[in-house]
Amino acid sequence: MLKAGKVRALGAMSGTSLDGVDAAVVETDGETIFGFGETRYRAYSAADRAVLRAALGKWPGADLDAPARVVQVAHVDALSGFDAVDLVGFHGQTLAHDPRGRGTHQLGDGAALAEALGVPVVWDFRSADVAMGGEGAPLAPFFHFACARWIEAAGPLAFLNLGGVGNITWIDPAKPRPDTEGALLAFDTGPANAPLNDLMQERLGQDCDRDGALARRGQVEDGALELFLDDPYFFRMPPKSLDRDAFADMIGLVRELSDADAAATLTAMAAAAVMRGMEHCPAPPERLLVTGGGRKNPVMMQMLATALDCPVLPVEEVGLDGDMLEAQAFAFLAVRVMRGLPTSCPSTTGVRAAVGGGEVSYPLPGDDEA
Ligand SMILES: Nc1ncnc2c1ncn2[C@@H]1O[C@H](COP(=O)(O)OP(=O)(O)OP(=O)(O)O)[C@@H](O)[C@H]1O
Numbered sequence: 001m002l003k004a005g006k007v008r009a010l011g012a013m014s015g016t017s018l019d020g021v022d023a024a025v026v027e028t029d030g031e032t033i034f035g036f037g038e039t040r041y042r043a044y045s046a047a048d049r050a051v052l053r054a055a056l057g058k059w060p061g062a063d064l065d066a067p068a069r070v071v072q073v074a075h076v077d078a079l080s081g082f083d084a085v086d087l088v089g090f091h092g093q094t095l096a097h098d099p100r101g102r103g104t105h106q107l108g109d110g111a112a113l114a115e116a117l118g119v120p121v122v123w124d125f126r127s128a129d130v131a132m133g134g135e136g137a138p139l140a141p142f143f144h145f146a147c148a149r150w151i152e153a154a155g156p157l158a159f160l161n162l163g164g165v166g167n168i169t170w171i172d173p174a175k176p177r178p179d180t181e182g183a184l185l186a187f188d189t190g191p192a193n194a195p196l197n198d199l200m201q202e203r204l205g206q207d208c209d210r211d212g213a214l215a216r217r218g219q220v221e222d223g224a225l226e227l228f229l230d231d232p233y234f235f236r237m238p239p240k241s242l243d244r245d246a247f248a249d250m251i252g253l254v255r256e257l258s259d260a261d262a263a264a265t266l267t268a269m270a271a272a273a274v275m276r277g278m279e280h281c282p283a284p285p286e287r288l289l290v291t292g293g294g295r296k297n298p299v300m301m302q303m304l305a306t307a308l309d310c311p312v313l314p315v316e317e318v319g320l321d322g323d324m325l326e327a328q329a330f331a332f333l334a335v336r337v338m339r340g341l342p343t344s345c346p347s348t349t350g351v352r353a354a355v356g357g358g359e360v361s362y363p364l365p366g367d368d369e370a
């Protein structure tokens with residue numbers, strides 16, 4: 001087991017939007033952040049994305065040779081050639097997530113990646129949490145706690161990730177550790193960009209509503225918004241988590257609307273889901289720091305700002321990198337796993353007791369470093 005001390009960890013995250021792999025270096029002992037290092041983005045090609053999309057919803061045991069190759073090649077590309085990396089945190093590509101049923105499935109082979117890179121790889125971060133009754137997600141909250149310390153936050157604050165799915169972490173930075181009672185509350189708020197991206201693909205053949213250009217021209221359909229907010233997910237107490245396509249039917253609610261009105265309504269749904277989520281915060285946060293691609297959508301950000309009582313700011317306002325925060329999270333968590341520290345606790349995933357997930361694979365002796 002790794003002793004306390006500064007480690008250069010390289011994290012890799014490929015999110016639910018299937019755009020590519022983010023890679024980022026963090027210097028940390030798994031408790032304190034000492035600094036952030038080099039970052040890289042390796043996009044999936046259109047062909048890669050089609051292969052991964054076809055594999056969504058599949059579980060181990062299915063024929064996954066083609067998507068597994070896509071994941072391996074993209075990660076070797078993304079993670080090779082970084083300076084003096086001590087270990088890698090490899091999230092893998094989530095294909096399916098059903099924590100109360102079949103479990104959670106992140107495609108990727110950490111042993112093969114350790115072989116290819118020549119450094120230890122920590123992977124399969126979510127299974128242990130699910131096995132102990134947890135949601136297996138979100139896992140970034142322990143890193144968000146360290147970020148709150150890094151930015152020297154004094155009062156309660158919240159991080160919001162607007163990816164394919166949205167997830168929020170409320171933090172009391174005055175607590176000594178992330179697994180101290182009352183330090184964190186975390187959960188998936190609801191769908192964020194995934195349904196909007198699906199709409200844009202279906203109607204206009206575009207990846208997303210870039211800069212909110214289409215939604216800006218539309219009107220929100222309040223009836224559809226109300227129906228959406230009736231979903232039982234919003235009445236469940238946190239912790240709770242979602243599969244990417246859990247709300248795929250939302251497009252049905254806007255089917256009769258014009259392109260612009262449908263985009264405006266789906267954007268409003270993403271913001272309203274966050275507003276509902278904020279009602280669970282143990283104390284009002286002083287600010288909501290937004291990470292993930294949704295922070296680049298000014299219409300979504302404006303809707304959030306209008307709906308909430310606290311300032312809504314992109315994480316860049318406090319010197320963090322909103323494109324890389326999740327990759328950095330898995331670098332940080334990898335160090336925690338190596339040190340035998342927990343990566344989730346009852347208030348972040350609903351797990352029975354604080355648990356350290358993750359499997360460690362080592363390269364065979366004699367392999368060169370990445
Ligand atoms: N300029 C922009 N305007 C509007 N939307 C944008 C913009 N840039 C990114 N996005 C949205 O953000 C999405 C990507 O977000 P992100 O990279 O955080 O997702 P992810 O990490 O794959 O998802 P998750 O966090 O759910 O795993 C894009 O698919 C798009 O919908």
Ligand SMILES: CC(=O)N[C@H]1[C@@H]2OC[C@@H](O2)[C@@H](O)[C@@H]1O[C@H](C)C(=O)O
Pocket residue numbers: 015016094097104136137138139140141161163164165166167188241242326
């Ligand atoms: C199962 C899974 O991959 N969940 C992702 C997804 O993307 C956003 C949200 O849903 C979050 O719960 C999680 O990712 C982030 C990185 C997390 O675990 O904190």
